[in-house]
Amino acid sequence: MTAEEKYTAFDAYIAGTIDDPTRRDLERRMKENSALREEFEIYRAARQSVIARSQWESEAQPFLGTLQELSKTHFPAQRGGAQIISLAQRRLVLRLVSAAAILLLIVMIWQPWQQDLYTRYARHPQAAFAARSGAGMLSASQQAFNARDFAAAREGFGRYLAENPDDLEVVMFYGISALELEEYNIAQQQFHTLRTSPSFSDEGTWYLALTFLKSGTPDSTRFYLHDINRTSPRYRDAQRLLRAVK
Amino acid sequence: MHPDQRYIDGLLSNDRVIIGEIYSRYAPKITALVLKNNGSQDDAQDVFQEALIAIHRNAENGLVLQCPFDAYLYVVCKRKWLNVLKKNLRREVTIADTSGYEGAEAQIDGSQMQSLLNEREDFFWRMFKELGEKCRKLLQLSWTGLPLEEVASQLGMTYGYLRKRKTLCTQQLIEMARESPEFLKLKES
Numbered sequence: 001m002t003a004e005e006k007y008t009a010f011d012a013y014i015a016g017t018i019d020d021p022t023r024r025d026l027e028r029r030m031k032e033n034s035a036l037r038e039e040f041e042i043y044r045a046a047r048q049s050v051i052a053r054s055q056w057e058s059e060a061q062p063f064l065g066t067l068q069e070l071s072k073t074h075f076p077a078q079r080g081g082a083q084i085i086s087l088a089q090r091r092l093v094l095r096l097v098s099a100a101a102i103l104l105l106i107v108m109i110w111q112p113w114q115q116d117l118y119t120r121y122a123r124h125p126q127a128a129f130a131a132r133s134g135a136g137m138l139s140a141s142q143q144a145f146n147a148r149d150f151a152a153a154r155e156g157f158g159r160y161l162a163e164n165p166d167d168l169e170v171v172m173f174y175g176i177s178a179l180e181l182e183e184y185n186i187a188q189q190q191f192h193t194l195r196t197s198p199s200f201s202d203e204g205t206w207y208l209a210l211t212f213l214k215s216g217t218p219d220s221t222r223f224y225l226h227d228i229n230r231t232s233p234r235y236r237d238a239q240r241l242l243r244a245v246k
Numbered sequence: 247m248h249p250d251q252r253y254i255d256g257l258l259s260n261d262r263v264i265i266g267e268i269y270s271r272y273a274p275k276i277t278a279l280v281l282k283n284n285g286s287q288d289d290a291q292d293v294f295q296e297a298l299i300a301i302h303r304n305a306e307n308g309l310v311l312q313c314p315f316d317a318y319l320y321v322v323c324k325r326k327w328l329n330v331l332k333k334n335l336r337r338e339v340t341i342a343d344t345s346g347y348e349g350a351e352a353q354i355d356g357s358q359m360q361s362l363l364n365e366r367e368d369f370f371w372r373m374f375k376e377l378g379e380k381c382r383k384l385l386q387l388s389w390t391g392l393p394l395e396e397v398a399s400q401l402g403m404t405y406g407y408l409r410k411r412k413t414l415c416t417q418q419l420i421e422m423a424r425e426s427p428e429f430l431k432l433k434e435s
Binding site: 003004011015038039042043045046047049050052054056060062064066067070071073074076125126128129169198199202229230231232233235236 | 299367373385422
């Protein structure tokens with residue numbers, strides 16, 4: 001079961017729209033696999049909590065607005081001024097100092113670590129181009145990419161993009177194929193194109209960072225990792241990789 | 247019913263005068279409690295606000311006060327701050343408390359306190375808020391029951407790309423929750 005199939009089954013189970021065979025299969029798997037069961041429970045609890053809280057917040061907006069206004073009057077802003085350093089903050093400083101010491105150690109063994117890092121973080125998505133025009137043309141390239149035959153994939157994506165240059169999803173997979181083939185200039189061009197689009201800018205930035213990581217340019221790697229902002233789903237990975245690259 | 251029920255009614259009806267009175271009368275005492283117990287002014291503000299939100303939500307289920315409002319509010323704030331300290335210090339802690347409200351805790355039974363603290367929902371809401379904006383929008387829209395093709399259209403993505411992003415965002419949410427030390431405590435409770 002792929003991750004996507006698993007979460008699709010979770011959603012259908014929670015919504016009560018799951019068909020009987022899939023439900024029985026999921027229940028059997030959860031009975032046999034406690035980690036899967038826990039994953040389901042976490043997802044169900046998170047989904048229910050978020051739906052309940054979102055609904056409440058949307059209905060209680062005027063009340064929340066009142067609290068925020070009154071808080072400003074009764075709790076004047078303390079940021080930047082003299083303030084008691086809380087126990088939690090002192091412990092955070094200690095943790096940061098420890099982390100810095102660990103980072104120094106990592107720098108000392110950079111080179112062999114670097115390639116391992118790329119392998120760890122280059123977890124590419126599966127290509128799936130079913131729902132679009134021209135899907136037939138992409139089918140072979142999709143299969144090649146998912147089978148990690150990046151030479152065949154790149155060739156096929158390149159032909160498709162010659163006729164459909166604005167298909168940014170294919171641009172992304174074309175870029176990833178070039179990256180895996182160490183065609184760094186071609187890869188960079190694709191990822192820079194992705195950065196011009198609001199929907200793909202995060203992926204473009206992330207893959208530029210990976211391109212420079214693979215090609216052994218740590219300064220540029222760090223530059224693009226820093227450019228991934230908190231709103232991106234890649235943010236956590238970027239922060240982890242940043243700590244390892246430094 | 248206690249005369250202070252008017253505070254509960256004021257919270258429910260978003261009565262600015264009554265809520266302002268709650269702040270004027272009770273915020274200083276809560277601030278003193280938090281500052282005395284390793285907190286900052288900002289911590290006190292957060293605790294006070296979260297306690298009023300928790301009481302508001304409990305009031306929606308028909309809360310009837312049996313004790314003075316200041317005692318009720320104080321106990322909720324104290325328990326919320328205690329939970330923050332336990333989470334940060336990762337051990338059991340006690341709070342220095344000379345408020346005179348020690349007896350009030352007995353007036354709030356276990357199940358009421360459970361729903362007031364609402365730790366489970368708070369935890370998962372906090373995890374969710376740590377996701378990026380795009381992930382939050384994507385997951386919330388998909389949980390409304392809209393077909394994914396419609397969600398993709400609303401977010402300006404292709405259907406295929408949306409499916410991949412949804413998987414990534416879901417994995418991220420589950421992983422963050424599972425890795426959080428707070429999750430272990432919630433499991434045990």
